Amino acid sequence: MKVEVWGCRGSLPSPGPEKNKYGGNTSCVEISEGDTTIILDGGSGIQRLGEKIGFEHKEVHILLTHLHIDHTMGLGFFLPLYSPKVTVHLYGPAGSTQTLTERLRRYFSPPLFPVRLSELPNHPIIHEVHKSEFNIGSLSISTQYVCHPSATVGYRISNGEKVFCYIPDHELQVGACNFPNEPEWTSGYNLALNADLLFHDAQYQNAECCDRIGWGHSSFKEAMQFAEMCNVKKLAFFHHDPHRTDDQLESILGELKGTENTNVETEMCAEGSVYQL
Numbered sequence: 001m002k003v004e005v006w007g008c009r010g011s012l013p014s015p016g017p018e019k020n021k022y023g024g025n026t027s028c029v030e031i032s033e034g035d036t037t038i039i040l041d042g043g044s045g046i047q048r049l050g051e052k053i054g055f056e057h058k059e060v061h062i063l064l065t066h067l068h069i070d071h072t073m074g075l076g077f078f079l080p081l082y083s084p085k086v087t088v089h090l091y092g093p094a095g096s097t098q099t100l101t102e103r104l105r106r107y108f109s110p111p112l113f114p115v116r117l118s119e120l121p122n123h124p125i126i127h128e129v130h131k132s133e134f135n136i137g138s139l140s141i142s143t144q145y146v147c148h149p150s151a152t153v154g155y156r157i158s159n160g161e162k163v164f165c166y167i168p169d170h171e172l173q174v175g176a177c178n179f180p181n182e183p184e185w186t187s188g189y190n191l192a193l194n195a196d197l198l199f200h201d202a203q204y205q206n207a208e209c210c211d212r213i214g215w216g217h218s219s220f221k222e223a224m225q226f227a228e229m230c231n232v233k234k235l236a237f238f239h240h241d242p243h244r245t246d247d248q249l250e251s252i253l254g255e256l257k258g259t260e261n262t263n264v265e266t267e268m269c270a271e272g273s274v275y276q277l
C-alpha cells in the first residue's frame, strides 16, 4: 500500500516561500494498492492529484472525513469530475438533518461554486458512511465518528498486512474521558489501534489549546499521547496550522524529540511525502 501526501495544511491553503518544505495545500492523501485508487479528502491538494489522474482513469474513490471547506474546496477543480469516462465514488458522513448529497450540493452551487453537482459531466456515485466497514478492491476500510464540530469520521485502511489510519481533524481532550488514561473512552481509539502509520491532527501547541477549546483540534503532545495509547508504530503530525512556517514546524519537532519520551516514531507530514506500507 502506497500513501502519498498531496496536502497536509489545516484550515486554509497557505502557500509561500516560508512554507515550501511542508506545503500549503489543505488535506488530500492518495492511497494506491494494485489498480485501486483511494483519495482521502478533497482539500486544495486534490487539484494537482486530479491532473495526474487525468480523464482516462477507470475508477476513483474519494473518502471525505467531513464537509469543512478545507477538506472539500478542491473537489470542483478535480479534473476527473469533468470526465464521463471515470467512475468517481464519493464517500462521507451525512449531517444530523441533511443527507451527504444535500451537504455536497451546498458547495457545488452558487454563490460558492458556479457548477452545480447535477451539472458535473461525471455523475459521482455517493455513499454515506457512518460507523461502517466495507471493501474497496483488496483494501478493507473502517470508519467511525470522531470528536470534531459537525459530523466527522476517521478512516482505518488495511491491506491485510499493514494498517494506515487517517484522523486529520480531531479534538482529543473534548472527545475523551480522562484523556489519556481511558483508551476505551477515547474518540478514535479503535481506528488507530496498532496502526503502522497514523496521520493525526496536530494543529496546536500546548499553550494554544486553552483558548481554542471546541474548535476541533489537538496539540502535538496530545497526538503523541494518543499514538502511544493506540500502540501506533509511526505518527506523522498532520493539519498544520496555516500560520506555522517550516522553521517553526522544525523547531517544534526538535523540541518534542528532546523532551517527550516515547516509543512512537514521529515526524511532520510534508506535502509530497510517500510512505510504503
Ligand SMILES: [Zn+2]
Pocket (backbone or CB within 6 Å): 010, 011, 068, 070, 071, 168, 169, 239
Ligand atoms: Zn480541517
Ligand SMILES: [Zn+2]
Pocket (backbone or CB within 6 Å): 066, 068, 148, 169, 216
Ligand atoms: Zn474540520
